[in-house]
Each structure stands twice: as C-alpha cells, then as structure tokens.
Amino acid sequence: MKKLNFLLIVLIFSLLSCTKDPLLMLIPKHKKTVLKNGLHVYFFEDHKLPTINFYFVTKTGTIHEPHNLKGLVSMTTSLLLEGTHNKSSTELAEALEFLGASFSASSGYDFSSMNASALSKDTDKILELMSEIILTPTFPDKEITRLKEETLASLKQIPDDAGGFASALFNLYVYNKHPYGTLLSGTSETLKEIQRKDIVEFYKNNFTPKNSILAVAGDFKTNELAQKLNHYFEKWENKKITLPTINAAEDIKKNKIYVVEKSLLTQSQIRIGNIALPSGHPDFFSYLVTNHILGGAFTSILNQKIRNDLGLTYSIHSSHTPSLHKGVWRISTFTRNETLNKTLQEIKNILDNFNTLVTQEELEKAKADLLGAFVITFENVDDFATQLMKLDIFNIKHDHLKYWRRKVQNITLEDVRKISKKYWNTDKLIITILTDSPLKEEIIPFKGDLIQTHFQNIHF
Amino acid sequence: MFFKKIFFLVFTLPFLCFGALDLKVQEHVLHNGLRILLYEDHTTPVISYYTWFNVGSAHEKKGQTGIAHLFEHMMFQGTKKYGKKQYDTILANHGGQNNAFTSQDYTAYYVNIPSEHLELVMDLESDRMVNLNVTQENLTSEREVVKEEKRSRYDNSPFGKMYEVIFPLTYPENHPYSWPTIGSMKDLNSLSVEECMNFYKTYYAPNNATIVLVGDFDLKKTLELFEKYYRNLESQNISVLPQPESVKQKKEKIKTIYFTTQSEMMITAYHGTSALSHETYALDVLGTILSDGKSSRLYKKLIYEDQVATGISAAHNGNKLAGTFNIRLIMKPGLPIQKGEKLIIQVIENLKKNGVTENELQKSKNQILSSFLFGLKSKENTAYSLGANQIIFGDYRHFFEDIDKYNEVTKEDVLKVAQKYLHHNNKNTVYLKPLQQ
Numbered sequence: 001m002k003k004l005n006f007l008l009i010v011l012i013f014s015l016l017s018c019t020k021d022p023l024l025m026l027i028p029k030h031k032k033t034v035l036k037n038g039l040h041v042y043f044f045e046d047h048k049l050p051t052i053n054f055y056f057v058t059k060t061g062t063i064h065e066p067h068n069l070k071g072l073v074s075m076t077t078s079l080l081l082e083g084t085h086n087k088s089s090t091e092l093a094e095a096l097e098f099l100g101a102s103f104s105a106s107s108g109y110d111f112s113s114m115n116a117s118a119l120s121k122d123t124d125k126i127l128e129l130m131s132e133i134i135l136t137p138t139f140p141d142k143e144i145t146r147l148k149e150e151t152l153a154s155l156k157q158i159p160d161d162a163g164g165f166a167s168a169l170f171n172l173y174v175y176n177k178h179p180y181g182t183l184l185s186g187t188s189e190t191l192k193e194i195q196r197k198d199i200v201e202f203y204k205n206n207f208t209p210k211n212s213i214l215a216v217a218g219d220f221k222t223n224e225l226a227q228k229l230n231h232y233f234e235k236w237e238n239k240k241i242t243l244p245t246i247n248a249a250e251d252i253k254k255n256k257i258y259v260v261e262k263s264l265l266t267q268s269q270i271r272i273g274n275i276a277l278p279s280g281h282p283d284f285f286s287y288l289v290t291n292h293i294l295g296g297a298f299t300s301i302l303n304q305k306i307r308n309d310l311g312l313t314y315s316i317h318s319s320h321t322p323s324l325h326k327g328v329w330r331i332s333t334f335t336r337n338e339t340l341n342k343t344l345q346e347i348k349n350i351l352d353n354f355n356t357l358v359t360q361e362e363l364e365k366a367k368a369d370l371l372g373a374f375v376i377t378f379e380n381v382d383d384f385a386t387q388l389m390k391l392d393i394f395n396i397k398h399d400h401l402k403y404w405r406r407k408v409q410n411i412t413l414e415d416v417r418k419i420s421k422k423y424w425n426t427d428k429l430i431i432t433i434l435t436d437s438p439l440k441e442e443i444i445p446f447k448g449d450l451i452q453t454h455f456q457n458i459h460f
Numbered sequence: 461m462f463f464k465k466i467f468f469l470v471f472t473l474p475f476l477c478f479g480a481l482d483l484k485v486q487e488h489v490l491h492n493g494l495r496i497l498l499y500e501d502h503t504t505p506v507i508s509y510y511t512w513f514n515v516g517s518a519h520e521k522k523g524q525t526g527i528a529h530l531f532e533h534m535m536f537q538g539t540k541k542y543g544k545k546q547y548d549t550i551l552a553n554h555g556g557q558n559n560a561f562t563s564q565d566y567t568a569y570y571v572n573i574p575s576e577h578l579e580l581v582m583d584l585e586s587d588r589m590v591n592l593n594v595t596q597e598n599l600t601s602e603r604e605v606v607k608e609e610k611r612s613r614y615d616n617s618p619f620g621k622m623y624e625v626i627f628p629l630t631y632p633e634n635h636p637y638s639w640p641t642i643g644s645m646k647d648l649n650s651l652s653v654e655e656c657m658n659f660y661k662t663y664y665a666p667n668n669a670t671i672v673l674v675g676d677f678d679l680k681k682t683l684e685l686f687e688k689y690y691r692n693l694e695s696q697n698i699s700v701l702p703q704p705e706s707v708k709q710k711k712e713k714i715k716t717i718y719f720t721t722q723s724e725m726m727i728t729a730y731h732g733t734s735a736l737s738h739e740t741y742a743l744d745v746l747g748t749i750l751s752d753g754k755s756s757r758l759y760k761k762l763i764y765e766d767q768v769a770t771g772i773s774a775a776h777n778g779n780k781l782a783g784t785f786n787i788r789l790i791m792k793p794g795l796p797i798q799k800g801e802k803l804i805i806q807v808i809e810n811l812k813k814n815g816v817t818e819n820e821l822q823k824s825k826n827q828i829l830s831s832f833l834f835g836l837k838s839k840e841n842t843a844y845s846l847g848a849n850q851i852i853f854g855d856y857r858h859f860f861e862d863i864d865k866y867n868e869v870t871k872e873d874v875l876k877v878a879q880k881y882l883h884h885n886n887k888n889t890v891y892l893k894p895l896q897q
Contacts, residue, residue: 093754098823100830153770153792160721264720267611299552311604372555376572380837
C-alpha cells in the first residue's frame with residue numbers, strides 16, 4: 001500500500017475558526033491535496049451517512065469546441081460511459097447499477113462535469129470503475145453512431161416543450177454568434193461532421209489531471225482515500241493544456257424582438273433580457289440583490305404585480321447567471337395569448353420605473369431572503385465541495401463564499417439604483433415571444449426591430 | 461408506491477444496516493387532535509416545518525374539481541392578523557423559503573428557515589389554519605393564477621394533456637381518482653367564496669393535520685410553543701373518505717389525442733394496488749427492473765438496442781385508495797408509437813413467462829437502498845418522509861418495516877405481480893400523435 005507521504009500536500013486548512021461576525025459563512029473542515037499526477041482534490045469528510053460522492057470538473061466546456069464541431073464536448077463526455085478497454089457500454093451500466101451506484105457525465109459552456117455516487121462500503125469498486133471510465137474509454141464507432149442519432153432526435157423534439165423551446169430561442173438570439181448561443185448538444189449540422197478521431201483527440205487533449213479538479217464528500221478517511229486515488233489514477237497522463245481564447249459576448253446595442261409562431265399554443269412564452277456580467281465582476285453582489293428585488297424571489301416586484309395582483313401568470317421570475325465570458329440576465333414568464341400585450345406592458349413599466357418602485361423595505365426584504373436562502377442552500381458538505389470547485393473554475397477566491405452574506409448585507413439602495421440604471425435599459429434588450437400566431441407591432445410595447453418566423457423554420 | 465417508499469426506508473436502513481444513525485422521532489398529540497412529529501438534527505442552524513392536511517382532490521365533490529389545489533393557493537392570501545399576502549413577505553423578511561403541494565390524498569405546506577425563527581413559523585401556520593380571510597377579490601385573482609398553471613402544466617404540455625385524459629379513462633366516473641388534481645376549467649371558473657369557506661371549515665382543522673418539524677430546535681421549548689400556538693384551535697368533525705369499490709376492468713381502453721409535437725407518445729396505466737397493499741413492494745421492484753437505469757430491460761430494448769425511443773419509464777404509483785402501474789413512452793420523431801408499444805409488450809411478456817433473474821432482483825434492491833440513503837441528506841426530505849407516512853398509512857413508524865419488506869421480495873413475488881397486473885385487459889392507454897402543422 002502506498003503511503004500518504006507520496007502525496008504533495010499543498011494546503012490543509014480549516015475555516016471553522018471562531019468568529020464574532022454572524023454573517024461570515026463557516027466552510028466545514030476539509031483538506032486539499034494535489035495528487036502525483038497533478039490532480040487537485042478536495043476532501044470533505046462527513047460520516048453522518050454511509051455514502052460517498054465524487055465530483056469531477058474539467059476546465060474545458062463547449063465554448064472551447066471548434067466552431068464546426070459543436071457538440072464535441074457533449075459527445076465526448078457521454079461516450080465515456082459507452083465502453084472501456086474491458087467493458088462494453090452495457091457491461092459498464094450493469095456493473096455500476098448493480099452497486100446501486102451512479103455515474104453521470106455532462107457538458108457545460110465553461111466546464112464539463114462528472115459525478116459518481118455510491119455507498120461508502122463500495123468505495124474501492126467505484127474507484128476502480130471510475131478509473132476505468134476516465135483512463136480507458138474506447139469510443140466505439142457503433143456507440144458514436146447511436147449517440148448521434150439519439151441527439152438528433154432530441155434536437156427535433158425541443159419545440160415539444162414550449163418553455164424549454166422559448167429559453168433555447170432566447171439564448172440563441174441574445175448571444176447571436178457567440179459560442180454561448182449554441183446548444184450544449186451541438187446542432188444537426190455540426191453533429192454530422194464529428195468523427196471518432198475528433199473525439200479521441202479532444203479527449204486526449206482536454207481530459208487530463210492538470211485540467212481537472214476533484215472533490216470528494218462523504219464517509220471516508222482522507223489519508224486512506226488519498227492513497228487510493230493515487231493508486232487508481234496513477235496512469236492518468238498529465239499534459240499541459242492550452243485552451244483557445246474566447247472573446248467576451250457582445251452587449252446588446254438595440255432592441256430586437258423575435259416572435260416565433262407555433263399554432264395551438266394557448267399560452268405565450270416570454271423571455272426578455274440582455275448580456276450581463278462575467279464571473280468575478282465587482283458589480284456581482286449589487287446585481288444579485290437588485291435582480292432579487294426585481295424578480296429573483298416570490299416576493300419580488302415582478303411576481304407581486306404580475307402574478308399576485310393581476311393574475312396574469314402562474315410564474316414570473318428574473319435570473320442572472322454570470323459566465324466566464326459574460327453571462328445573461330433574463331426575465332421569464334408565460335401568459336394566456338389574450339393577455340400577452342398587458343403582460344409585456346406591465347414588465348416594461350416595472351423596468352422603466354424600477355428606481356422609483358424600489359424602496360428601502362424592498363431592499364431589506366430581498367437581503368433577508370438571500371441571507372436565509374444561502375444558509376439553507378449549504379446543508380451538506382457536498383454543497384460546499386461543489387461550490388469550491390466552481391469558484392476555482394471561475395477564478396474566484398474562496399473568500400467569496402466566506403464573506404458572501406456580509407457583502408449582500410452591505411448593499412445599499414444607491415447601489416441598487418445604480419445597477420438598474422447601468423444594466424437595464426428597455427431600449428437594449430432581446431425580447432423573445434413564442435406564441436400561436438404572428439403579432440401586430442402594436443401588441444408589443446417595446447420598440448425595436450421585429451423579426452417574425454414560424455417554428456418550423458428554426459433548426460437546431 | 462416507489463417514490464414514497466424511498467422516503468419511508470431512509471430512516472431504517474442506516475439504523476438497521478449500519479448502526480450509525482439514531483433517529484429518535486418524538487410524537488405528540490395535542491388535546492385537539494393535532495399530531496406533531498419532531499426529529500432533531502443540529503448539523504446546520506435550519507429547520508424544515510411541514511404542515512400536512514388529510515385532504516386532497518379525492519375529497520372533492522363533482523362540480524368542484526380543483527378546489528383542493530385552488531384552496532392550497534388561497535392559504536397564502538392572508539388572515540385578519542397577517543393581512544393580504546403578508547405570509548410570503550414575512551417569511552422572506554426572515555430568510556424563509558416556503559411552498560406547498562396538493563395530491564389526490566393530501567395537501568402539504570412547508571417552510572425551510574433559519575432555526576431562530578421557529579416561533580414565527582408557528583405563529584403564521586397556526587393562524588392560517590383557522591383564521592384565513594377568503595374574499596371575492598383574492599379568489600378572483602388567484603383563480604386566474606391557477607388557470608395559468610393549468611394552461612402551463614396541462615393544456616400546453618404533451619404529458620399534461622395525456623394525464624388529463626388518462627384519469628377519467630382509467631377510473632369510473634364516481635371514483636375519487638377519476639379527475640386530475642388541477643380540476644376542470646369549468647369547475648375552476650364556478651368555484652365561489654362560500655364553497656371555499658365550506659371546504660376550509662370541513663378539512664382545515666387540527667385533528668385533520670400533522671405537523672412535522674425536523675432540524676435544529678430545543679425539544680422542551682418547542683413543545684411549549686406548540687401548546688402556546690395550537691392548543692386553542694378547535695377540532696372539527698371530519699368524515700372519513702369511504703373506500704371506493706376496486707375497479708374491475710374487463711377490456712383494454714384506448715384514447716388518441718393530437719397535439720403539435722414532433723414525436724408520438726404514450727401513457728399506459730395498468731390497474732395496480734393501493735400503497736397500503738403488501739404487493740406494492742414487489743411492484744416497486746418490478747418497476748426498477750423494467751426501467752431504472754441503462755441496464756434495465758425496457759431501456760436496453762427500446763433505447764439502446766432497437767433505438768426507437770428517446771424516453772421510457774415504468775413505475776407503480778400507489779396512492780391511498782388505489783394505484784396504477786404506469787408506462788410512459790416517447791418515440792423518436794417519425795416513428796409510429798405501435799412499434800415501441802410492441803417492443804414493450806414483448807419485454808413484459810418475456811418477463812411474465814421467464815421471470816426475473818437473481819441478479820436483477822439484487823440489483824433492484826441495491827438501487828432502492830442507495831436511493832434511500834442519498835435521500836437522507838436533506839432535512840426537507842426527512843420531514844416530507846415522516847409526514848407522507850403518517851398521512852398515507854396513519855403511522856409514521858410504518859417506514860421502520862419497509863426495509864425488511866423490500867428485502868423479503870422474491871423472484872416469485874415479482875413474477876406474480878407482473879402476471880396479475882400487467883395484462884392486456886387491465887390496461888388503459890392514451891396515445892398522443894403529432895398534429896400536422
């Protein structure tokens with residue numbers, strides 16, 4: 001058995017130290033090491049339940065794919081589970097599921113993820129399977145063909161879910177030609193171009209220890225597990241990765257209104273938004289609170305007015321998702337077709353008059369809600385483990401988590417009004433409406449370029 | 461009922477198999493009949509507070525479908541003490557997250573909040589249990605919200621549309637499960653303030669409720685608070701819902717609907733059994749063997765080998781009064797539903813002829829065990845589990861037996877329920893076909 005001293009322990013820390021500030025977030029005791037192969041690992045021991053979770057992230061996302069091979073990351077991550085040097089796809093599924101374990105792999109725009117869960121009594125077995133999946137995938141031709149067909153079918157089915165369809169359309173329109181605008185799964189055009197050699201090459205050049213982070217949470221002993229990880233991932237070849245440079249998404253310069261027609265819908269889907277902040281931006285906390293007041297909570301201004309007072313919808317909310325190269329801010333709702341105009345008008349009124357509508361009371365309510373929700377969100381060590389990895393991916397210091405509540409608490413009404421003025425201009429929005437028939441211009445209170453099309457003209 | 465069973469088991473398994481978890485649930489019943497279940501978990505300074513009422517859409521009268529769910533919405537409209545729509549605002553001001561849900565058998569309300577605000581939650585919840593202010597104004601506004609919910613979840617959703625059809629197709633007209641919880645647009649439009657108040661007075665009473673509190677609290681102090689806030693609420697005469705006659709179906713029933721989808725889809729509901737039946741354990745295992753994971757029989761056949769479908773699921777849904785074994789299928793665009801249905805029947809008939817393997821049985825039990833343990837990670841799940849057991853079985857301790865019951869399931873039990881329930885004349889099918897644009 002290999003010993004712990006083979007490991008290079010770069011950092012061991014505990015943030016459980018006493019503090020008198022009740023707003024500081026206490027990150028549970030954990031360790032961080034770097035394995036011999038260069039893989040950074042967080043260990044969060046928690047013996048409450050006999051379970052173990054492994055969270056892998058690889059710092060390559062779909063934005064790093066070649067333009068003509070969109071879908072490559074998705075194909076590559078999915079295919080990890082479709083065959084190894086000594087197990088077929090079916091045998092692999094059988095082996096994992098017999099343990100009651102799960103292993104999932106997925107792609108994101110900025111990074112890719114893998115997650116394995118098992119009972120802690122099966123730690124060795126799941127480690128063996130994980131190392132086989134990550135180190136020796138075979139990418140069989142027949143699985144590539146099958147997966148492509150499956151993905152093409154799923155792409156055709158997107159319009160079946162009106163809400164998902166509207167969101168995909170908005171993403172496409174708001175990001176225009178930026179890589180964030182393409183679906184994670186690629187398009188019917190680009191999928192056809194992906195060959196096995198592209199997948200193998202992409203895997204070798206991106207799925208490496210130095211380009212990845214692992215966090216383990218659950219019932220284990222850190223020293224023992226660290227030795228096991230060194231053993232099972234010893235042959236994972238390290239390699240220096242150079243990711244392509246990605247430009248920031250372009251801000252919206254003027255309103256564009258996209259109306260997509262799909263007959264027999266009795267409700268119209270509405271998505272309104274623009275390009276927002278990159279991760280780590282200094283305005284993050286002000287923006288977070290401001291958006292929470294607008295539509296980030298059930299008690300927000302949008303929900304109070306449009307759902308509770310006027311009964312125009314069952315759900316309305318606004319969200320802000322920062323990304324490495326600029327995220328999006330978006331209002332999402334739906335309403336019956338007859339009240340589309342009224343709903344759009346109310347949204348516009350609220351955006352135009354936000355700085356008058358927002359009060360100290362609204363601000364305090366939003367802050368209290370955010371502060372409470374933050375505590376509730378971090379219920380398990382798993383929540384901390386995954387959050388720390390994400391901070392690493394987004395190049396944000398861990399103090400972000402520690403001081404999160406304090407920074408929210410410090411936001412003032414003046415900060416909120418500045419954000420609204422700076423980022424929410426009703427002349428610089430992308431407005432996407434999915435409805436049952438073409439719309440006359442007077443139905444839409446926002447002024448700007450109106451582009452109408454039938455859903456069958458849209459091909460993902 | 462697999463979903464609920466998962467939650468029942470989560471408490472026992474660690475206790476029995478690993479000996480590490482000591483779940484001491486405290487049960488108290490106030491003189492007015494209010495049942496309180498308490499489980500302390502001090503890992504984080506948070507509580508989960510569930511209030512369950514023994515009323516769901518099965519308790520609705522003809523012409524009032526949807527009232528149980530609409531009333532769930534009305535519970536957020538305010539009382540004399542806490543005015544119009546103050547409930548959400550007050551909780552938000554204290555960092556609380558809340559929501560509610562209605563099923564055929566029950567309605568539940570929950571709050572997750574930093575533990576220092578426990579008394580506030582008790583004040584709000586005890587107040588709205590008996591002092592709700594239902595006005596024409598807030599009914600009119602909330603009715604529109606519920607109708608939008610129906611349009612979103614049913615009228616504009618392929619599976620929602622199918623669910624609206626499968627209930628009346630599966631159950632006879634007088635059966636309390638023969639309509640969906642959302643109700644009909646016609647009934648929603650006609651519900652009055654008076655009907656809402658009658659519903660409230662009939663079912664929202666302490667002796668028809670169970671409160672589950674899980675998290676970081678002091679037991680002694682908490683019991684005093686329960687006495688303070690709930691002891692003066694008056695109990696009501698609650699009539700027990702009569703057990704409907706079991707459905708005797710002689711012939712398969714089919715309905716086809718059309719919608720603007722790209723794919724053909726299908727829901728099949730075989731008559732199954734109530735959650736209270738012992739057979740539900742074998743039916744849950746059967747569902748797992750058929751469609752849980754990529755190595756399950758239906759996934760392997762329809763998605764992996766023959767590659768005709770993009771989605772397949774099979775599970776027994778056992779409620780208090782009855783249950784169905786449901787199969788959902790989504791075909792690849794352009795392929796006829798009959799092609800997938802034929803393959804499903806092949807898989808089922810093969811299982812009914814040759815049974816399941818020892819390996820499949822053990823795998824299913826391992827998958828269920830794993831789900832239970834991972835479900836235990838959250839206080840909210842824990843509170844949900846205790847309440848669901850209490851409401852469905854009349855005793856939260858029911859779950860202590862469940863692990864043994866799953867472990868006792870044999871290959872023969874699985875074969876027996878498959879042969880008994882998954883036969884042609886016992887099924888009801890709704891097909892959804894694309895409408896040409």
